[in-house]
Amino acid sequence: MTSASPSVPERLVAFLPNLRRFAISLCRSRELADDLVQAACERAILAADSFAPDSRFDAWMFRILRNLWIDHLRRQKTAGPHQELDEARDLVVPSGESAAHARMDLAFVLDALQKLPEEQREVLVLVCVEELSYKDAAEVLSIPIGTVMSRLARARKNLIELTGISFGEKRSLDKKGGVL
Numbered sequence: 001m002t003s004a005s006p007s008v009p010e011r012l013v014a015f016l017p018n019l020r021r022f023a024i025s026l027c028r029s030r031e032l033a034d035d036l037v038q039a040a041c042e043r044a045i046l047a048a049d050s051f052a053p054d055s056r057f058d059a060w061m062f063r064i065l066r067n068l069w070i071d072h073l074r075r076q077k078t079a080g081p082h083q084e085l086d087e088a089r090d091l092v093v094p095s096g097e098s099a100a101h102a103r104m105d106l107a108f109v110l111d112a113l114q115k116l117p118e119e120q121r122e123v124l125v126l127v128c129v130e131e132l133s134y135k136d137a138a139e140v141l142s143i144p145i146g147t148v149m150s151r152l153a154r155a156r157k158n159l160i161e162l163t164g165i166s167f168g169e170k171r172s173l174d175k176k177g178g179v180l
Contacts, residue, residue, distance in 0.1 A: 008048035011057050012041050018130055019061055025125040026069045028114055036072070040065040059132065062140040066122070112162035120155035123148055 012019075019040060023033035043064050044051070051060055113121060126137040127148070134152075138145040159165075 005053050008044055008051055008057075012044060012061075015058065015061060016041075018058065019065060022062055022125060022130060023065055023069070025113070025121060025129070026066070026118075027072075032072075036065055036068050039068050043068070056136055058130065059136045059140050062126065062130070062132070063142075066140060109163060112159055115162055116155055116158055120151050120158060123151040124155040124159070127152055 016037065020033055020037050023036045023040075024030060027033055027036065040061060044061060047064075051057070113124070116124065122141060123137060126132045126140060127134065132140065134145050134148045138148045141148070
């Protein structure tokens with residue numbers, strides 16, 4: 001690595017919020033997400049020499065984290081049932097009517113997001129929340145780019161149905177009969 005580019009540990013510090021957000025979306029538990037993030041950071045630091053400075057650091061870290069999550073799921077199958085704690089509703093916000101509505105809306109959307117199949121939720125979070133390109137999401141998930149696109153389309157459709165979003169009839173139609 002050149003002295004001009006930040007080291008893996010330096011990049012990790014700046015990237016921790018994104019990594020934790022993705023971990024929470026995978027496992028639905030903040031405590032487990034923190035454990036996964038810590039393990040991913042340890043693995044990244046130990047494998048820092050394998051990181052190519054000209055590649056995407058976020059995609060590399062998301063792949064490490066996802067592989068750890070898959071390993072955890074495999075271990076969990078042999079360990080027996082696990083009771084999950086749902087702490088996502090323990091958000092701290094200022095008092096007031098708008099904050100209460102915002103918290104209810106967020107809880108509603110989080111519930112809908114958690115109801116999506118895991119493969120749809122992963123793609124949706126990577127592309128729409130973490131802002132990875134379709135290509136980078138495909139690399140993180142080790143799937144073809146077309147699969148990313150179809151899973152994302154299904155995830156968006158299912159999220160719209162689960163949240164009851166309706167575009168109504170106010171939207172105009174283009175010349176081909178499609179929605180603008």
